[in-house]
Amino acid sequence: MNIEEMEKYLRKLIDSKDLLTLQEEVSKLNEADLAEILEEFDDRETLLVFRMLPKDLSIDVFSHMTSSQQKKLVASMTDKELDAIIKELYFDDRIDFLEEMPASLVTRIIGNAPAEERKLINQFLQYPEYSAGSIMTIEYVALSPDMTVKKALEYIKEVGMSKETIYTCYVKDKYQKLLGFVSLRELVISDENLIVEDIMLEDVVFAETLDDQEEVADKFVKYGYLALPVVDKEHRLCGIITFDDVMDVIEEEATEDFHRMAAIEPSVSSYIDESPWNLAKHRIPWLLILMISATFTGGIINKYNWIITDFLILTNFIPMITDTGGNTGSQSSTMVIRGLATGDIELDDMFPVIFKEVKIGFIVGSTLAFVNFLRLIFLAQAPLPIAFVVTLTVIVTVILSNLMGAFLPIIVKKLGADPALMAGSVITTIVDSLVLIIYFGLAGLLLYRF
Amino acid sequence: MNIEEMEKYLRKLIDSKDLLTLQEEVSKLNEADLAEILEEFDDRETLLVFRMLPKDLSIDVFSHMTSSQQKKLVASMTDKELDAIIKELYFDDRIDFLEEMPASLVTRIIGNAPAEERKLINQFLQYPEYSAGSIMTIEYVALSPDMTVKKALEYIKEVGMSKETIYTCYVKDKYQKLLGFVSLRELVISDENLIVEDIMLEDVVFAETLDDQEEVADKFVKYGYLALPVVDKEHRLCGIITFDDVMDVIEEEATEDFHRMAAIEPSVSSYIDESPWNLAKHRIPWLLILMISATFTGGIINKYNWIITDFLILTNFIPMITDTGGNTGSQSSTMVIRGLATGDIELDDMFPVIFKEVKIGFIVGSTLAFVNFLRLIFLAQAPLPIAFVVTLTVIVTVILSNLMGAFLPIIVKKLGADPALMAGSVITTIVDSLVLIIYFGLAGLLLYRF
Numbered sequence: 054m055n056i057e058e059m060e061k062y063l064r065k066l067i068d069s070k071d072l073l074t075l076q077e078e079v080s081k082l083n084e085a086d087l088a089e090i091l092e093e094f095d096d097r098e099t100l101l102v103f104r105m106l107p108k109d110l111s112i113d114v115f116s117h118m119t120s121s122q123q124k125k126l127v128a129s130m131t132d133k134e135l136d137a138i139i140k141e142l143y144f145d146d147r148i149d150f151l152e153e154m155p156a157s158l159v160t161r162i163i164g165n166a167p168a169e170e171r172k173l174i175n176q177f178l179q180y181p182e183y184s185a186g187s188i189m190t191i192e193y194v195a196l197s198p199d200m201t202v203k204k205a206l207e208y209i210k211e212v213g214m215s216k217e218t219i220y221t222c223y224v225k226d227k228y229q230k231l232l233g234f235v236s237l238r239e240l241v242i243s244d245e246n247l248i249v250e251d252i253m254l255e256d257v258v259f260a261e262t263l264d265d266q267e268e269v270a271d272k273f274v275k276y277g278y279l280a281l282p283v284v285d286k287e288h289r290l291c292g293i294i295t296f297d298d299v300m301d302v303i304e305e306e307a308t309e310d311f312h313r314m315a316a317i318e319p320s321v322s323s324y325i326d327e328s329p330w331n332l333a334k335h336r337i338p339w340l341l342i343l344m345i346s347a348t349f350t351g352g353i354i355n356k357y358n359w360i361i362t363d364f365l366i367l368t369n370f371i372p373m374i375t376d377t378g379g380n381t382g383s384q385s386s387t388m389v390i391r392g393l394a395t396g397d398i399e400l401d402d403m404f405p406v407i408f409k410e411v412k413i414g415f416i417v418g419s420t421l422a423f424v425n426f427l428r429l430i431f432l433a434q435a436p437l438p439i440a441f442v443v444t445l446t447v448i449v450t451v452i453l454s455n456l457m458g459a460f461l462p463i464i465v466k467k468l469g470a471d472p473a474l475m476a477g478s479v480i481t482t483i484v485d486s487l488v489l490i491i492y493f494g495l496a497g498l499l500l501y502r503f
Numbered sequence: 504m505n506i507e508e509m510e511k512y513l514r515k516l517i518d519s520k521d522l523l524t525l526q527e528e529v530s531k532l533n534e535a536d537l538a539e540i541l542e543e544f545d546d547r548e549t550l551l552v553f554r555m556l557p558k559d560l561s562i563d564v565f566s567h568m569t570s571s572q573q574k575k576l577v578a579s580m581t582d583k584e585l586d587a588i589i590k591e592l593y594f595d596d597r598i599d600f601l602e603e604m605p606a607s608l609v610t611r612i613i614g615n616a617p618a619e620e621r622k623l624i625n626q627f628l629q630y631p632e633y634s635a636g637s638i639m640t641i642e643y644v645a646l647s648p649d650m651t652v653k654k655a656l657e658y659i660k661e662v663g664m665s666k667e668t669i670y671t672c673y674v675k676d677k678y679q680k681l682l683g684f685v686s687l688r689e690l691v692i693s694d695e696n697l698i699v700e701d702i703m704l705e706d707v708v709f710a711e712t713l714d715d716q717e718e719v720a721d722k723f724v725k726y727g728y729l730a731l732p733v734v735d736k737e738h739r740l741c742g743i744i745t746f747d748d749v750m751d752v753i754e755e756e757a758t759e760d761f762h763r764m765a766a767i768e769p770s771v772s773s774y775i776d777e778s779p780w781n782l783a784k785h786r787i788p789w790l791l792i793l794m795i796s797a798t799f800t801g802g803i804i805n806k807y808n809w810i811i812t813d814f815l816i817l818t819n820f821i822p823m824i825t826d827t828g829g830n831t832g833s834q835s836s837t838m839v840i841r842g843l844a845t846g847d848i849e850l851d852d853m854f855p856v857i858f859k860e861v862k863i864g865f866i867v868g869s870t871l872a873f874v875n876f877l878r879l880i881f882l883a884q885a886p887l888p889i890a891f892v893v894t895l896t897v898i899v900t901v902i903l904s905n906l907m908g909a910f911l912p913i914i915v916k917k918l919g920a921d922p923a924l925m926a927g928s929v930i931t932t933i934v935d936s937l938v939l940i941i942y943f944g945l946a947g948l949l950l951y952r953f
Contacts, residue, residue, distance in 0.1 A: 304753065
């Protein structure tokens with residue numbers, strides 16, 4: 054049964070009040086699937102299903118829910134039920150949950166926690182959004198360097214159930230400083246009388262608490278590790294980040310770039326959950342800037358009205374020329390922005406990249422101009438001088454747009470801002486003005502001579 | 504020392520011919536770092552460093568290299584050196600390598616392999632690009648259901664070194680059918696006299712060999728697993744996919760969407776390695792289509808030349824209006840395309856999403872139109888009827904562009920194609936014509952009455 058079928062089946066069981074079968078069926082489901090199914094259920098149904106789950110499963114389902122699902126569920130729970138769940142969540146899931154909840158609820162929950170835990174929660178809540186600290190967890194296995202392999206394995210067996218991963222264990226000294234790591238694989242295949250210090254790897258790749266989560270994701274992609282330790286300025290081990298959380302980060306960061314490249318201020322929440330007002334708020338600022346900028350483009354047309362009056366046909370080609378400039382500029386800026394994001398292109402590559410884009414612009418521009426020339430002469434039967442001006446403009450436009458599309462993102466990155474700002478709409482607006490100046494400039498220069 | 508400093512330092516050692524220190528230093532480096540450093544070295548230097556690495560490290564470095572690096576290195580190696588490396592690579596890395604090499608080399612390498620392996624390599628090389636089969640590996644731990652935990656652990660200890668992961672072990676019957684899985688964590692914390700069958704989980708999430716790699720990635724993100732088993736049509740276990748390969752897939756798939764949304768035909772190879780000709784080839788097709796389409800837009804202007812002759816000022820606002828239409832259309836289509844890709848938006852959400860975009864369009868459009876009206880009246884001192892036509896056009900444009908930006912990607916996905924095709928440039932071109940018809944339509948309707 055796939056997820057949609059299962060959803061319909063469960064709903065039928067609810068409607069027919071067959072709660073025994075319902076309980077049996079939901080208890081067999083995978084936690085991620087169940088969380089997904091519950092998204093389609095209303096508050097009353099969700100609570101009904103949630104209450105009949107075995108405890109362990111209910112915790113797992115809860116941590117797989119979206120924060121808006123959690124919010125709704127929590128609103129209809131008793132305080133006792135909520136506390137029981139909070140207590141059992143992995144530490145990082147608990148922090149994620151608290152970050153999304155209203156302040157009054159957070160205060161109550163933190164108030165109920167033991168003193169030491171309260172301090173830790175407060176500390177974690179203070180890590181800036183998108184920092185390594187904000188996505189790390191404290192449930193890791195810590196070994197001391199002088200343990201034997203046998204002792205280490207026994208220790209893992211003892212505490213393993215409550216740790217987020219036991220596959221990479223971290224070795225720290227009594228001052229909490231990170232000394233190295235050892236994988237469970239290494240422990241399992243090593244002689245049990247060896248000392249942890251002798252088999253651990255000291256060359257640890259780590260993150261610092263305030264590192265950006267994007268840097269952390271890059272390290273995971275590069276090194277392929279299961280988990281990364283996070284240390285503070287004194288190199289004390291504060292927590293670890295596991296690969297599953299990083300997969301979410303990779304998606305989130307790509308989504309942020311997609312949005313920014315479409316001139317939308319990024320937001321973390323889901324499209325489906327957001328109100329039209331909030332979504333509009335993220336779109337209006339750039340649109341306003343771009344709209345005002347586009348009036349400059351209008352100003353350029355205005356300035357050349359004298360040419361238009363003489364050659365009215367020139368206006369017909371304005372959309373084609375500005376669109377082609379925008380399209381080619383978008384292409385090259387997208388290539389460069391994405392290349393910078395994945396590390397394929399580095400800042401040092403600036404001149405080779407710009408040079409390459411100019412060459413591409415020449416190839417692409419000549420091709421487009423050629424096709425366009427044939428169309429103008431044979432299909433549109435435009436006068437030769439006009440066809441000549443338009444064709445020349447297309448070549449120059451494409452080369453210039455490619456150049457700007459490569460140059461602007463790199464420069465913006467060099468200045469320390471997000472290169473994704475210099476994409477599609479912004480590039481189009483910048484290129485538009487330049488392209489029209491070239492178009493009318495060439496027209497003014499050439500058309501009055503024939 | 505960071506990577507750039509290390510690169511300079513190693514280069515200095517090469518230049519001063521201090522090969523002993525060089526060997527010592529490179530042997531201490533992390534394989535991923537070393538592969539990255541070697542990218543900046545020329546063929547001769549790369550081979551020099553590569554030859555002085557301890558064997559294990561050299562294999563790891565090789566598998567971290569880009570395929571163009573591998574190609575160059577292989578070209579300067581002896582056959583014997585190459586064979587030694589190929590033999591030691593993990594199976595999936597070996598397949599990845601062979602896929603990129605010239606046919607003559609592949610034939611020679613396969614010819615040298617033992618009969619059974621040759622069959623397997625040929626089978627793997629035949630899985631379609633981007634399929635689950637093409638990214639899986641055969642180095643997994645397989646247990647039989649009747650083993651004791653103790654026996655299983657001993658077995659893992661014995662074969663563990665040569666497996667890509669030992670943290671998830673797969674249980675199969677004698678017909679190779681997948682029965683379930685058990686994590687090393689479960690094995691380590693379980694009583695050693697229990698039977699694998701009793702502790703394994705039977706509810707396995709799996710992929711089939713021909714599944715698209717994007718589906719596989721979605722499963723990893725959803726379930727957070729370390730590895731996923733891949734089965735054939737008869738549910739026989741063929742291989743596994745590990746999380747580290749999936750991280751690359753997530754990046755690749757996002758890159759593909761970025762490129763397609765900028766009207767570039769996606770390609771797998773790196774920007775830096777590609778020739779300008781090849782890059783141009785991926786950009787020209789859509790540009791041509793868009794350029795030809797833009798001539799329809801020109802045709803519309805042409806049709807309304809009689810209005811322009813009467814009210815020349817109208818041409819000044821064409822860029823602002825078409826740009827705003829393109830920008831808002833890009834915003835809404837980007838939100839929808841990305842939402843569909845991450846699963847935030849589902850096909851069933853079509854009507855709510857379109858309705859939401861219309862509401863957003865109303866909010867955004869009114870805001871932009873209001874600002875624009877003020878600017879026209881007070882700054883540009885445009886005649887009131889003109890300001891009125893432009894303002895009305897902006898509102899209608901934004902609502903319509905949002906509607907198209909939401910509608911088109913969803914429809915394209917419903918038809919089974921990639922919704923990313925309906926992004927930026929394509930939406931802009933479609934919206935342009937509509938917007939101009941509205942603009943001149945409203946102008947013709949209103950301006951001659953005042």
